[in-house]
Amino acid sequence: MNQPFLWTGLFVIAGFAMAQTKNEPQPIIDVHLHSVTLQTLKNDVRTPLPIPELKPSESVEQHIKQTLAVMDRYNVVLGLVSGYDYEIGEQFRQSAPNRVWSGPQFGRPRLNIDTLRMRYNAGLFSVMGELTMQYMGFSPSDPGLDPYFSLAESLNxxxxxxxxxxFSGITRVAPNFRVSLGNPLLFEELLNRHPNLRVWLAHGxxxxxxxxxGILLVYPQVYLDIAVIDWIIPREEFYAYLKALIRAGFGWRIMYGSDQMSWPETIGLxxxxxxxxxxxxxxQKRDILYNNAARFLRLTPEQIAKHHGKIAK
Ligand SMILES: [Zn+2]
Known part of the structure; x- marks a missing residue:
């Protein structure tokens, strides 16, 4: 006899829960952020973007502040930040240590293995990269990088x-950059020499x-991010690429990234x-914006619960 009331009650609760999840912002992980130097910000005033109204931040401090503010606005609960200047990277991490994982950006390594290991052990670094050997004119499988990949492998x-x-015209400022060195097939030797390395293709x-x-199919440890292609190339082209990756069965390996560089607003784009x-x-949106990265980065159930507001942050 009480059943109709029970059912009504359940629907009310279910409806409330649905309304709540609809209104509550879902957590997002951005696996591709950068800290930048003042010189980069100044140079980027002249960088041609398809969105001319975007302006670079005016100082390092403002860049950090604006990046964190856009992260707040979109509920980006974790950002992986790398930069060439490791002190600025550390300044960024210290501005929001619960939400920022820092990593060294390099083409040719500038720190020796022991210094780097110390920085990981001290918690200053949590990821390696973005690595940019393509800009320096050599392959990710260059044997010179092996000790660094062995370190990453051993530290997990x-x-x-x-x-x-x-960017269009990049070889005028980075004369060793080659399109051919961005081919993911060049990962193959590195992946076989370091079978336990957890690696992702930045810019997918x-x-x-x-x-x-081909690489995703043969090497299950490889993920990718969609940084920069999600806002800089024509939308239709980005969607076609994303669709093709999902059609091929890899919706579960795609992670959100912005690559905001000097323009924090691009995180939202x-x-x-x-x-x-x-x-x-x-x-699928939740997978790209959060779940895939949470799995790849091996977040703990506690970290995931916190990100979903289930435990006080
Ligand atoms: Zn990049």
């Missing part, structure tokens, strides 16, 4: 390596679709590109 530190392309290997699929993709289910 995830590694991010730049793939694909760069675009535009090397077939090569990226990339997130909106995912939210507006009507070919993605709500579940």
């Amino acid at each position: 530190v995830p590694v991010s390596i730049h793939t694909g392309i760069s 290997g675009w535009p090397y679709l077939e090569e990226t699929i 990339g997130i909106e590109a995912i939210n507006q993709a009507d070919f993605l289910s709500a579940e």
